[in-house]
Amino acid sequence: MKLIKQYGFIFRIIGAALLVGLALFLEFGDGERIVIPFVGSLIILYSVIRLVPFIKTQRNDLIKTINIMEITITVVIGIIMIVGAIVVKDVEGVFSDIFGYLFGAVLIGRSAVHFYSLSYGVEKGDNISYLFHILALPAGTIAITMKDFDGAVLIHIILLFSVLTGGYLGYGGYKGYQVYRLEKTMDVNITSKTEKNINDQIVPEIEEPAQDHVN
Template sequence: MGYGWALKWLLAAILIAAGILVKINEVEVVYATTGIAIVLFSLLRIYPLLKSLSKEVLRTINLFEIVFDTIMGGLMIYVAFSGLSGDPFWQGMYAYLLAVFFYVRGFIYMVSLYFFAERSEALKFWFHLICVTLGAGLFVLALTSTGDIILRTLGWLILFVSVSGGLYLGYDGYGGYRLYRQQSKSLQEQKGKSAPVEKELPKPQPQPEAEAKETYIN
């Protein structure tokens, strides 16, 4: 019997609590979450990306992007944990940083596709097209509104994702727990039943040995 349901319930509680904390400490958590996500996205793709690219110029371009994104993500993490995220300047800068991240990712992909004949799938093309559009949209939004609007919108988004993920894990854990209890009940019922008595086979009776005939010698 597995206890994976207990781990799922624990993760569900952590996810929901994290979502609530996002709303309590909205700006700091959104800044930190975004920065950590960008750093992980950049560092975890270094080796497979550079190894799979066939042209040296593409490796160089993507390496510059990875270094730039890592620095930008590190800056976001620093702002979050140094208490600067509440400053109006950094609240306004958040939208610009996010816009640059998405736009650069989409732009480099399009350059690789058009100028260097890099092959790709349709799904990746549409994803990077969305990145370019999202980057441009965030830039315009940053110019026409205050930065805290984007931060608070992402805060609600993180809360929604956290609570949804927590509820899903909780429901999945409930199914695992129900199966665990059914297995436990079945095990108890098997223990309660008496084991079938095996009938002893009749023991073989010893056969009388034939009497040896005496031989007389005249």
């Protein structure tokens, strides 16, 4: 565990490179065919992760039912995104227009359910969660009403987010390597000082003078 923590900066640097590299591939390659099923998978994963803990902790039946319905619809939308991107050949055509409606519906639905649960008094929020759901409402509205909102627009957002996240991970890797070098240098200095102290403490052998023996 200590070894993993010591060399954790390597994983941060690799993660930053992979994140930015993937974002650049999506931006300049055939990213739209990839990003739509990616978003669908992300939506499904987020919904499934929420399901069991929410059911176990939420005691209000009405709020529980509403959230289960929202999660179910969200999973269906995620499946449509994945299957549609694979089956439909012209992803940049009709399906790209549908993607905006699906993505916007997920954001608006999540925000509406969240704020209804808060207003009902059975859920507690925090600043980050509140800010996310506030921003999700206009973002979802833009996704639905914006004529040219498609996977390509989302790729630009992913690229920006990836660069920021990659920069954060890269800085963490830099700081981690700096700590690693300080620890290594400190170990060398401590070892050198210890050896020097041991050498200084060695008592030199003193030859006893020859004694005269009386016969």
